[in-house]
Amino acid sequence: MKVAFPYMGTAPIALNALLRTLGAQVISPPKPTRATIELGTRLAPETMCVPFKVTLGNMVRCLEAGADTLVYVTGSWSCRFGYYGRLQAQILHDEGFEFRLLELSHDRIPAIINEVRAMNRGRMSSAVVNGLRALRIGWLKSTAVDETEARFRRKMPAVRDPGACRRLLATMLEEIQGAERPAAIKQVRGSARGRFAALPTNGRIRMPRVKLVGESYCVVEPFINFDIVARLGEMGVLVDPFLTAHRWLGFHGFRLGKDEVLRMRALSAPYWRYCVGGEDQNSVGQLLLAAQDGFDGVIHVHPFGCMPGTVVQPTMTKAARDTGIAYLPLSLDEHSSETGVLTRLEAFVSLIEKRPGERHGK
């Protein structure tokens, strides 16, 4: 079985290892490029949201590379994301590709267990053993990636040579990807602190802090958000995304963090009383939390035409006005230009830097 799944940020590093340990062969797509997105845009419905277009383009690349099974997280809820799998499968079948669609959802758990069993030559005992090993490896890699990215985000605004910082991140991610044994993964993770600390600093101590909220794909995938975390880092801003690939896997894949969900619900209740998808409730809650924690600004990214993302915007604006925090909404799609986004980011950064008041420079 040659498996492919939609691509998002650095999540494939952990997911590839997990699936490989389970006994599947993984086809991982090349990093998205302009050509990928154009391919997806050509096949997808015109007014569909941009994550659909990018993942569709990626799936074509995977099928061309020989994948025979496509895995999607699906489900029935209000946002279009739950329907990606079935619609993409139909489009790809009409394009003449042959493959099997494997949907991951809560009501299909027995079928998923059967799949894992089949990959282990029908033996339940080895399926369980491999399953546990796979979860361990996946978890270790995911935490290692998260630790590395967190160090990168913190170092970026204060580093003398941002290029070196980016290169170190890329090297470390490759090392994690290549590490097979748990000890090796742990060793890379352990080295992150020292290696980032060793980069020469530019002497900046005080830096504005910005919270990045919004739709998961736009927050996590640097290709779509024009590498917003690193770009803002280069401008001397410390970015704290509310979601990372690691948190996405834990939060949505295994439903961890119940406390945080309840906390966000309580915080956002005066503004937003019903979660409709697209991280709407989290965005409102995180904006209010960022204001409480003394952040200097909030950037809200969502795909153009995203149903929850657009309908939550007036609420975000109102919450930002009520709390006095600087707020920048960014709507992204396949037509967004890097220069346009950068200009807006630069304007936003100079706004929060010049803003009088006690908030800045804590």
Add this chain to the structure above:
Amino acid sequence: MGWEVVLSEPTSRPVLELGVRLSPAELCLPVKAFLGHVAALRDRVDTLFLPRIVCTCVSGDWFFGCPKAIALPDLTRAVFDSLPLIVEPVLDRQILTEEQSFRNAMPGRNNRSHVRKALRLAKAAATDAALRTRTAGSPLHMFLDQGTKSEGRGTGHGGPAVRVGVVGHSYLLFDSGLNLGVLDKVKEAGAEPTVVFPTAVEVELEAKRGSAPNWYYELELLAAARRLLESELVDGLLLVASFACGTGAVTNELIQRAAVHRHGVPTVTLLMDEHTGEAGLVTRIESFIDLLRLRKR
């Protein structure tokens, strides 16, 4: 429930423009119109009835409203600074029965037997309205004269008569303040517009196929398109949707693929927004109908 009901006026250009000014640019036309209607009503009433219609059960599976429809009360509160009291029953049968949600939403008027009776009456009225909609061919049956049931002008332009199936959300298809009278334009171009209203059974069958997305409005569109293609045998399919309609992007794609790949029926999608011009609309409808006529010859 003892309330006097005040309705807003039919959608007009000023109402729509009011909504457009209040709303973020990216929202769809019907939501902008909705905000315009709220703006027009809010000074004339002391209570706004804004149900949050979350989901409904169709043949054993949950079907949801679109996120924008579910979030309308929150959106309204964010957009307006001052509002009358909002009565907001949350219609989510996964959590609450209908009776509970209405009783929770109306403190002071939540006498159980009262609410039950009101719900029973409302449901009877809804069933009756659905039946009349089907016979009159329009949800606006209460405003129509008996004699003016839609009859195509037929072949005024010469050549064979063509039948165009029209599929779209009824809030768009039957609000001429939003769609610039698209059904009349089809008639004026010399074709017969066919709009069908699927029965509850057809909608359930559509849900049972398992291939439909889990939105209840969209089930109706898919069922309508299926009937138009399979039993009404229309010559072409006109899909009317609003720009930035998220669910429509999915449904129209499914309908188009079914029409073109499996039935060989041409389709055209008309995307509506506040900038849609009448001349452009007419040109596109006329050229589509000319094409259908050529195919028929």
